[in-house]
Amino acid sequence: MSGPRGSVALRYAVRSLFRNGRRTILSVAGVAVGCTVALVDIGTARGKVNMFLRSIGEGGVGHLRVVREGWLESRKAELRVAEWRSVLGRLRADPAVAVATPRTRVQGMLAMGTRLTGAEVVGVDPATEPKAYRYVRQMSAGRYLQPSDRRALVLGRTLANRLRVEPGDQVVVSAADAGGMVRTDMFEVVGIVDLGGRLDAAICQVPLADAEWLSGIPGAGEIAVLLGDAGAVARVRASIAVPKGDAVVSWSQISPQSAGAVKVNEVTQVIISAILLAVVLLGVASAQLTAILERRREFAVLAALGAGRWTMVRLVLGEAVALGTASFVATLALALPLVWYLATTGITVMAAGGMSVGDIAIVDTVFRSDFGRWFFVDAALLAYAATVLASIYPALFAARFQPAEALRVAG
């Protein structure tokens, strides 16, 4: 279909949409509804991934973590990051890094009177930990740790209830150090975190120096890193330089179950979108084929005038593109307010920490869909794919018309 812009073929394609206005409106509406459902689904799935990544990142795992080589396989608490202070300094100077905070973990025993409970005691930097671990911002009693604190303890409500302690109480904390000796001291409960669920049972934080003392091994066992852009994990990970013997691991390596949950979500979304697209595609294909059959004589005449097979295909696909354009506009009109509402206002789903998906403890209280440039790109791709792909068979069907036979049949 060579020729200048605004060619007769183009006018033919556009005007053909209005031959049977009702059918065109139904086709456009069908594509728009299908694409809208797919876009809401995509936005929701992307929103879920964002929520998962936020929950994983801010729920303690971090987006990246600097650890000693071999930690990923052994998960041994006694491993320490080499030159952790210089590594931490470099990470904090990196513009892609939102927060970097050191931690040291040690398995301990907490006692209050005759009440005992085991816990993973986590040594943290009180200045940066709340920025990296969202839950410890939710103090229900007392306060969070301060940089000047020594032998101070923040507990989750579940542990506090088990020990029947409140802020100001003294708890005996014991741990076996690297040499096998048991180290014991009194720690003051300064604050209690209440998440209203089982998640706070894992919270037992002390200043980093206290954890170093309890474990008998100086240094940080890990440096948790939160990124400004959770989607930039691979890029930032590759750019972080660490001393020999250390390693940078991603959240998906630390928590493969969480990565699995994200993957399942993504795959499910693709399958749902594909099914929706297929349903829309079959509907449009049926309407297009009917339209072609109704115009059998017209196509026969065009063939008689010398239009070749590919010209026929291009004519039908030209109509599909015109239909796709109308469908794209209708999709925008329908889907934009919906996805925008879900992305800005969102849906209140729960109290923070009240729900987990797979291995992911959800930190958000309001679920928000995703919205961005992808919306317009996907809307166009879906609308045009639904109409153009659906028209390929009818186009090939039209191209196979034998002009004399078609004139005889239609005549």
Place this chain on the structure above:
Amino acid sequence: MSGSVLVLARGLRKSFFAGAIEVPALRGVDLALREGEFAALVGPSGSGKSTLLNLIGTLDSPTGGALEVLGRDVGALSLEERARLRLRSLGFVFQAYNLVPVLTAVENVEFVLELQGQGRSRREAALEVLREVGLAELADRRPAELSGGQQQRVAVARAVVSRPRLVLADEPTANLDGATAESLIDLMQDLRRHHGMTFLFSTHDSRVIGHAGRVITLTDGVVTGDEARGG
């Protein structure tokens, strides 16, 4: 009858099949059509006129015999080669006009030139031909806004706009009243004279037959008469 031979049929046969039953439409047509002729194909319904026009127009394939159109063996041409031959060298006028309803008169004519790949001048060329058929002022009307005679004039304009060597018309006046039919035939004759085209048209209409320079009679799929006239 001094022009070169445009169409040469020898023992041309065409059969249709209704299941296993063979229905012969042409039973061995011998015919030569020379450049510049204005020939009428006559005969009763079912005599094979449309079938013969379709074969000459490369819209259909012969079952037997030989057919050369513009020096090309029709039986040996691929579908794409036939389409190119029709696009470049043949024009068609149908009984039912068969204009594209969503295009205006000038767009219907222009479309053929666009299919040929012609550039910006095609609109002017289409308007020029519409002027020749006396419809320049109705160029922007759609077929539904034109009378039958006007539509057939547009169809003739569409058939001749690419200056084909051979124009085939299947009962072009069948749906027109007598005066309109004669005026259409006059128009076709004028175009033949001015542009040197060859016309072969089928008809039942005795008034139209009177304008033909040659009358070929087809009966039961064979040529039973071939008479040269002064027209």
